[in-house]
Amino acid sequence: xxxxxxxxxxxxCQILGSPEFPMLSKEGDVMIGGAFxxxxxxxxxxxxxxxxxxxxxxxxxxxxxxFAQTMIFAIEEINKNSSLxxxxxxxxxxxxxxGSTLSSMRAVMALINGxxxxxxxxxxxxxxxxxxxxxxxxxxxxxxxQTTGPFKIPVISHSATCECLSSRTEYPSFFRTIASxxxxxxxxxxxxxxxxxxxxxxxxSDSDYGNNGMAIFLAAAQEEGVCVExxxxxxxxxxxxxxxVVDVIRKSTARVIxxxxxxVEMNNLLEQLSLHNITxxxxxxxxxxxxxxxxxxPTSFAVLGGSLGFAVQKANISGMEDFLVKGFWExxxxxxxxxxxxxxxxxxxxENQDLMxxxxxxxxxxxxxxxxxxxxxxxxxxxxxxxxxxxxxIQGCDKKVHxxxxxxxxxxxxxxxxxxxxxxxxxxxxxxxxxxxxVVNWQHGPDGSVQFIPVGYYDASLPPGQRFVLKTEAIVWxxxxxxxxxxxxxESCPPGFRQAAIKGKPICxxxxxxxxxxxxxxxxxxxxxxxxxECWSNEDRSHCVxxxxxxxxxxxxxxxxxxxxxxxxxxxxxAVSCVFFRFRHTPLVxxxxxxxxxxxxxxxxxxxxxxxxxxxxxxxxxxxxxxxAFGASFALCMSCIxxxxxxxxxxxxxxxxxxxxxxxxxxxxxxxxLSFTLLQLLICVLxxxxxxxxxxxxxxxxxxxxxxxxxxxxxxxxxxxxxxIGLLSLLCFILAFLSRKLPDNFNEAKFITFSMxxxxxxxxxxxxxxxxxxGKFTVAVEIxxxxxxxxGLFFSIFAPxxxxxxxxxxxxxxxxx
Numbered sequence: 001x002x003x004x005x006x007x008x009x010x011x012x013c014q015i016l017g018s019p020e021f022p023m024l025s026k027e028g029d030v031m032i033g034g035a036f037x038x039x040x041x042x043x044x045x046x047x048x049x050x051x052x053x054x055x056x057x058x059x060x061x062x063x064x065x066x067f068a069q070t071m072i073f074a075i076e077e078i079n080k081n082s083s084l085x086x087x088x089x090x091x092x093x094x095x096x097x098x099g100s101t102l103s104s105m106r107a108v109m110a111l112i113n114g115x116x117x118x119x120x121x122x123x124x125x126x127x128x129x130x131x132x133x134x135x136x137x138x139x140x141x142x143x144x145x146q147t148t149g150p151f152k153i154p155v156i157s158h159s160a161t162c163e164c165l166s167s168r169t170e171y172p173s174f175f176r177t178i179a180s181x182x183x184x185x186x187x188x189x190x191x192x193x194x195x196x197x198x199x200x201x202x203x204x205s206d207s208d209y210g211n212n213g214m215a216i217f218l219a220a221a222q223e224e225g226v227c228v229e230x231x232x233x234x235x236x237x238x239x240x241x242x243x244x245v246v247d248v249i250r251k252s253t254a255r256v257i258x259x260x261x262x263x264v265e266m267n268n269l270l271e272q273l274s275l276h277n278i279t280x281x282x283x284x285x286x287x288x289x290x291x292x293x294x295x296x297x298p299t300s301f302a303v304l305g306g307s308l309g310f311a312v313q314k315a316n317i318s319g320m321e322d323f324l325v326k327g328f329w330e331x332x333x334x335x336x337x338x339x340x341x342x343x344x345x346x347x348x349x350x351e352n353q354d355l356m357x358x359x360x361x362x363x364x365x366x367x368x369x370x371x372x373x374x375x376x377x378x379x380x381x382x383x384x385x386x387x388x389x390x391x392x393x394i395q396g397c398d399k400k401v402h403x404x405x406x407x408x409x410x411x412x413x414x415x416x417x418x419x420x421x422x423x424x425x426x427x428x429x430x431x432x433x434x435x436x437x438x439v440v441n442w443q444h445g446p447d448g449s450v451q452f453i454p455v456g457y458y459d460a461s462l463p464p465g466q467r468f469v470l471k472t473e474a475i476v477w478x479x480x481x482x483x484x485x486x487x488x489x490x491e492s493c494p495p496g497f498r499q500a501a502i503k504g505k506p507i508c509x510x511x512x513x514x515x516x517x518x519x520x521x522x523x524x525x526x527x528x529x530x531x532x533x534e535c536w537s538n539e540d541r542s543h544c545v546x547x548x549x550x551x552x553x554x555x556x557x558x559x560x561x562x563x564x565x566x567x568x569x570x571x572x573x574x575a576v577s578c579v580f581f582r583f584r585h586t587p588l589v590x591x592x593x594x595x596x597x598x599x600x601x602x603x604x605x606x607x608x609x610x611x612x613x614x615x616x617x618x619x620x621x622x623x624x625x626x627x628x629a630f631g632a633s634f635a636l637c638m639s640c641i642x643x644x645x646x647x648x649x650x651x652x653x654x655x656x657x658x659x660x661x662x663x664x665x666x667x668x669x670x671x672x673x674l675s676f677t678l679l680q681l682l683i684c685v686l687x688x689x690x691x692x693x694x695x696x697x698x699x700x701x702x703x704x705x706x707x708x709x710x711x712x713x714x715x716x717x718x719x720x721x722x723x724x725i726g727l728l729s730l731l732c733f734i735l736a737f738l739s740r741k742l743p744d745n746f747n748e749a750k751f752i753t754f755s756m757x758x759x760x761x762x763x764x765x766x767x768x769x770x771x772x773x774x775g776k777f778t779v780a781v782e783i784x785x786x787x788x789x790x791x792g793l794f795f796s797i798f799a800p801x802x803x804x805x806x807x808x809x810x811x812x813x814x815x816x817x
Contacts, residue, residue: 028091035134087396138162138209158373179435185216227508285309315372384411435460492524496541569608623710635680638728687717758792
């Protein structure tokens with residue numbers, strides 16, 4: 001372009017500057033500056049500081065060129081609007097930074113000082129513009145905002161999303177018509193987690209935009225339980241590092257790649273991936289490149305097909321598309337259409353040969369994503385100036401008002417309006433707009449073209465549970481597959497197993513370990529869950545099932561046998577009672593103290609029957625009855641045997657001449673039996689009053705089943721009852737043992753001694769067996785001890801008598817007695 005003089009700027013539109021640094025401008029009552037990368041830097045100059053830097057080699061950036069067009073369109077539309085800034089025209093000065101932060105600084109200085117700096121004159125002390133629209137990239141925007149910040153010149157960016165720009169302390173006059181990356185980065189982590197990808201790769205631009213955005217993503221990914229296999233970054237001017245990134249991607253096992261890349265870096269990475277034929281990866285993209293038509297090439301879909309990412313919402317602004325594609329050529333470059341095929345007349349455009357490549361340029365024009373943000377930014381400035389100049393529909397605007405940058409900044413904080421397509425424009429406390437994104441998917445359209453198909457949305461202004469909506473069935477995955485790709489470090493653990501971390505590797509890399517008995521897990525569980533107290537794990541450790549209920553029942557073999565022996569013992573005692581009753585007048589029965597014998601048979605019957613109370617499901621009454629009945633029955637039995645033993649001893653001593661012996665009357669016998677028994681009953685009553693036995697579900701002794709048993713309530717009560725019986729039996733044994741050799745044909749003390757030996761042996765053995773027996777066997781051991789000791793007493797004392805009564809009746813005489 002030819003450099004124009006200052007006087008020539010009065011024309012409608014002119015292009016100023018050299019080919020490396022073009023500038024579009026138009027004069028107006030108020031001025032808005034613009035900074036875009038209309039050209040992209042190819043090589044960096046050599047900065048030796050001994051000579052003037054050489055010019056940058058640049059190529060036209062069609063996307064950024066459209067942004068400049070959009071700004072001009074919005075300004076022209078406002079100038080024609082009779083209700084907004086009436087009688088006040090807006091002018092513009094648009095600078096090209098050629099994709100370089102160095103050029104960005106030059107553009108900033110030009111925008112602050114006007115043409116004086118460009119023409120080598122001294123600074124005027126007053127900025128030539130009231131606000132600046134730009135830049136596109138966060139790093140350049142930071143340079144722009146930091147330079148203009150001390151002067152309170154408002155800067156409004158359409159696509160600088162770095163969270164670092166949200167600081168009102170560092171950037172008090174910065175605004176943007178796009179949301180901060182804080183929301184997008186966290187949404188990326190939620191998107192990855194949503195599809196179960198726990199093993200991903202991460203690549204970002206080595207810039208403020210990429211580094212800050214990736215840092216937020218990595219923190220959010222860690223919260224979501226997503227592991228990052230590698231994190232690589234590169235700058236557009238670092239081809240060696242780019243090749244390293246490509247090599248890392250090729251060797252990695254992660255099938256999902258989160259690309260937090262600026263448009264230029266993504267284009268460079270795409271070229272290298274296509275060159276090395278690295279395909280089959282699932283790319284997750286950001287708004288900077290996910291809807292860029294310039295990335296669509298004949299070979300790019302093999303790499304990026306099926307990509308998912310967050311895109312700035314589309315906007316439909318009437319008139320803009322036509323202006324961007326056609327009107328700009330006629331208005332700005334005085335080029336006329338030669339025919340209906342929209343071919344440019346080269347006669348009029350021959351001086352603009354470097355712009356001929358813009359003929360077919362329509363990148364993203366139909367969707368107007370970032371273009372709408374520029375449109376909103378220009379209107380935000382216009383509305384803020386409208387309020388400062390106190391404009392009205394009747395009188396217009398007060399041009400005498402001196403507009404300061406601080407006024408514009410404060411007015412921008414208050415703007416709240418709706419553009420013609422219905423979108424509302426306002427700025428939050430950080431100077432940004434609400435975070436709303438479309439989730440788009442790279443797919444082939446019906447005509448074979450690449451299309452960015454919306455498959456969901458993310459709206460940070462909604463409640464947490466409603467922010468993220470995805471239509472998974474509409475997604476086409478890499479390779480045209482309808483099956484979601486898998487990207488994990490370790491396969492999911494099946495039900496019944498838990499994850500176990502592998503030393504030295506991320507938490508997403510694990511081995512699978514079977515859950516312990518009584519624990520369960522679902523698929524891919526990090527921990528095994530303990531089953532509730534009354535449940536147990538099934539064989540696969542996948543579900544909790546009710547535990548087996550165990551108690552000694554009449555229906556099972558062991559319970560039935562014990563019950564049968566109990567009834568058999570009771571029947572025998574009854575039969576012997578009948579025999580004794582039949583022979584009650586014979587010498588043998590009389591010599592055996594018939595009254596005590598019948599009472600002993602009765603107590604043995606109770607001993608046999610009390611074992612039945614131990615069989616069956618424990619209840620409150622059965623628990624109290626079984627131990628008290630056992631204690632009372634055996635106390636009565638031991639009392640009878642003790643009385644018989646004393647009687648035998650006294651009887652034998654009475655046969656010796658010259659000996660005075662005490663008389664053992666029937667009343668004394670009854671009194672002793674009653675006393676000994678009542679003492680046991682008293683112990684039982686006290687036990688029942690203060691700490692009675694109760695039914696209890698034992699889940700400790702056997703973890704896989706529930707043992708229904710009777711809790712003793714008070715172990716002291718149980719052992720006191722048992723100890724008292726032991727004391728009586730010990731007295732019986734001592735007395736019987738001392739009198740076992742007394743002379744006579746029938747010495748009952750011998751049989752009592754033998755019975756006491758059996759009784760004591762049984763119960764001494766019972767104690768360790770009782771303590772160590774598990775579950776229902778504890779009850780079985782106690783029943784066995786009752787039956788064994790009862791049968792021992794019965795056979796030892798009554799079997800010899802029954803033998804004489806029934807088999808040897810001839811010996812049943814006084815002479816033999």
